[in-house]
Amino acid sequence: MKTQSVSPPGNGNLYEALRAAFPSALDAIAVETEDGLCYSWHDLERASAMLANLLQSLNLPAGARIAAQVDKSVEAMLLYLATLRAGFVYLPLNVAYQSTEIAYFIGNAEPAVVVCTGKNFGWVSKIAFSAGTQSVFTLNSDRTGSLLERAAHCSDQQRPAKCQADDLAAIIYTSGTTGRSKGAMLTHGNLLSNAQVLKEYWGWRSQGEGADVLIHALPIFHVHGLFVAIHGALLSGSKMLWLSKFDPKWVIERLPRATVFMGVPTLYVRMLAEPELNRATTRQMRLFIAGSAPLLIETFSQWQHRTGHTILERYGMSETVMLTSNPYFGDPALRRGGTVGLPLPGVSLRVRDEQGQPLPVGQIGGIEVKGANVFKGYWRMPEKTAEDFTVDGYFRTGDVGKIDEQGYVSIVGRSKDLIISGGYNVYPAEIEGYINEMPGVAESAVVGAADADFGEVGVAVVIAKPGAVLSPSAIIAGLKSMLANFKIPKRCYVVEELPRNAMGKVQKNVLRAQYGSDPAP
Numbered sequence: 001m002k003t004q005s006v007s008p009p010g011n012g013n014l015y016e017a018l019r020a021a022f023p024s025a026l027d028a029i030a031v032e033t034e035d036g037l038c039y040s041w042h043d044l045e046r047a048s049a050m051l052a053n054l055l056q057s058l059n060l061p062a063g064a065r066i067a068a069q070v071d072k073s074v075e076a077m078l079l080y081l082a083t084l085r086a087g088f089v090y091l092p093l094n095v096a097y098q099s100t101e102i103a104y105f106i107g108n109a110e111p112a113v114v115v116c117t118g119k120n121f122g123w124v125s126k127i128a129f130s131a132g133t134q135s136v137f138t139l140n141s142d143r144t145g146s147l148l149e150r151a152a153h154c155s156d157q158q159r160p161a162k163c164q165a166d167d168l169a170a171i172i173y174t175s176g177t178t179g180r181s182k183g184a185m186l187t188h189g190n191l192l193s194n195a196q197v198l199k200e201y202w203g204w205r206s207q208g209e210g211a212d213v214l215i216h217a218l219p220i221f222h223v224h225g226l227f228v229a230i231h232g233a234l235l236s237g238s239k240m241l242w243l244s245k246f247d248p249k250w251v252i253e254r255l256p257r258a259t260v261f262m263g264v265p266t267l268y269v270r271m272l273a274e275p276e277l278n279r280a281t282t283r284q285m286r287l288f289i290a291g292s293a294p295l296l297i298e299t300f301s302q303w304q305h306r307t308g309h310t311i312l313e314r315y316g317m318s319e320t321v322m323l324t325s326n327p328y329f330g331d332p333a334l335r336r337g338g339t340v341g342l343p344l345p346g347v348s349l350r351v352r353d354e355q356g357q358p359l360p361v362g363q364i365g366g367i368e369v370k371g372a373n374v375f376k377g378y379w380r381m382p383e384k385t386a387e388d389f390t391v392d393g394y395f396r397t398g399d400v401g402k403i404d405e406q407g408y409v410s411i412v413g414r415s416k417d418l419i420i421s422g423g424y425n426v427y428p429a430e431i432e433g434y435i436n437e438m439p440g441v442a443e444s445a446v447v448g449a450a451d452a453d454f455g456e457v458g459v460a461v462v463i464a465k466p467g468a469v470l471s472p473s474a475i476i477a478g479l480k481s482m483l484a485n486f487k488i489p490k491r492c493y494v495v496e497e498l499p500r501n502a503m504g505k506v507q508k509n510v511l512r513a514q515y516g517s518d519p520a521p
């Protein structure tokens with residue numbers, strides 16, 4: 001659906017462009033893990049070649065999907081790079097997903113290869129083989145598993161597959177308003193164009209003395225940790241201090257050795273709770289970037305007060321990678337709290353009313369975007385794709401916002417019924433679907449409630465069938481057995497009725513006002 005595309009240099013493969021930015025001193029350290037393990041640039045090149053050769057030896061069809069549901073590790077990142085090199089399509093899956101969720105993704109994407117942890121091999125391989133997957137490998141965070149065992153026999157030389165800018169590089173599943181997840185198809189051109197823009201816009205410092213050092217503390221199965229962070233570091237030949245699971249103390253201890261940090265707002269909130277966060281520990285830092293969820297002005301101001309640094313907030317989506325950013329260059333006061341900054345170079349962003357008419361400066365409406373970064377469409381959902389694009393090729397983000405006289409964008413809400421909890425998206429329709437299936441449940445509504453740690457959390461409000469007696473804790477326990485843990489409502493209320501408007505539609509705004517703060521009435 002997009003109208004512009006950028007051809008990656010070289011043979012068109014995103015990996016080739018990343019590889020071209022590696023420092024000339026290939027023996028320098030590229031990644032250092034929390035247990036002190038160091039990977040050189042040469043290691044990244046060789047190990048991703050071996051994994052790419054393994055994938056290519058499987059005689060997979062063109063466009064084959066390589067799905068991975070593994071813990072965060074450098075080897076998992078290498079699998080992503082290998083998939084790019086081999087010209088296949090990477091499909092990362094949150095480790096928190098349970099069997100019904102995985103069955104949907106595998107059934108929908110039909111990956112030729114699935115990589116999972118050894119402990120999940122039993123149930124994941126059963127799902128994968130029954131969906132027609134050719135090979136299931138294991139990969140554990142301690143660098144064991146059949147994937148690396150098999151790759152160890154492959155050559156460490158590999159020529160990246162030739163690609164067109166429009167060829168798929170990854171599919172990122174994002175939850176749907178109807179509860180059915182949609183696979184956003186991102187191309188080599190989408191990812192590279194965005195990474196190149198961010199390299200300039202955020203002033204990434206390449207190689208040698210004064211090169212950036214990124215603290216990588218985010219999961220790598222979503223856009224933020226996988227693309228924004230990893231592409232940023234690789235495309236500027238910058239070292240990464242790699243943390244498999246966020247720990248505020250660990251990050252603060254490493255700040256004196258780093259220059260760039262990226263996090264969802266919850267990470268900033270948790271770091272602020274640590275007394276060691278101060279001007280001295282952050283003196284060396286060049287840039288703190290926040291995104292994936294609204295950064296409260298309170299967090300923005302507290303960070304400034306405590307560290308002297310102004311957080312740079314940016315805005316993006318799985319379908320578009322990054323769209324806007326506060327400025328890096330110039331006076332830090334140009335980074336305005338409560339806004340997500342200006343459209344990035346190459347991104348056209350406009351605000352329209354419900355009839356699709358342009359709105360003047362300062363008026364609130366639906367945010368629509370266009371650019372080389374905008375995805376190719378939803379996997380096997382042409383109607384849904386067509387629905388989400390305007391006739392002149394703009395993608396309707398589902399975010400509601402405004403643009404001020406200086407061009408700064410503020411997000412004030414969402415037309416999509418979505419809760420963003422600790423940077424993860426939770427669609428109420430999906431959770432409601434599971435609750436409504438439970439015995440004795442007549443109906444349910446899930447709404448977002450403000451939360452000091454996660455920003456927002458889900459709250460379930462449930463109606464029982466006549467004569468049925470429901471227990472909130474049993475409903476929560478039932479959900480835990482079926483859904484990823486971050487989707488579980490933090491509170492559940494069984495009530496007599498749900499508030500409705502004249503059309504009979506549940507008034508979620510009323511529920512939010514009623515149950516959005518703890519303790520409930």
Ligand code: MCA
Nearest residue numbers: 218222223224246266292316317318421422423424485486
């Ligand atoms: C964990 N829990 C959560 C969440 N994470 N509950 C609600 N929301 C969450 N995000 C709950 C678990 O269910 C569990 O509950 C308890 O917290 C402890 O789980 P644990 O895994 O130990 O949690 P944690 O390590 O403290 O994780 C919190 C976290 C993590 C570090 C904030 O959620 C995280 O890494 N978030 C970042 C997500 C991210 O990268 N988003 C980017 C998406 P119980 O004990 O009851 O089971 S990309 C994107 O949005 C766009 C494109 C963009 O703009 O970037």
Ligand code: AMP
Nearest residue numbers: 174291292293294314315316317318411
């Ligand atoms: P995802 O589906 O995980 O790609 O999440 C994308 C959504 O996250 C966007 O449509 C926004 O609603 C939200 N988002 C991302 N960055 C920000 C931000 N800085 N402020 C507010 N919302 C954001």
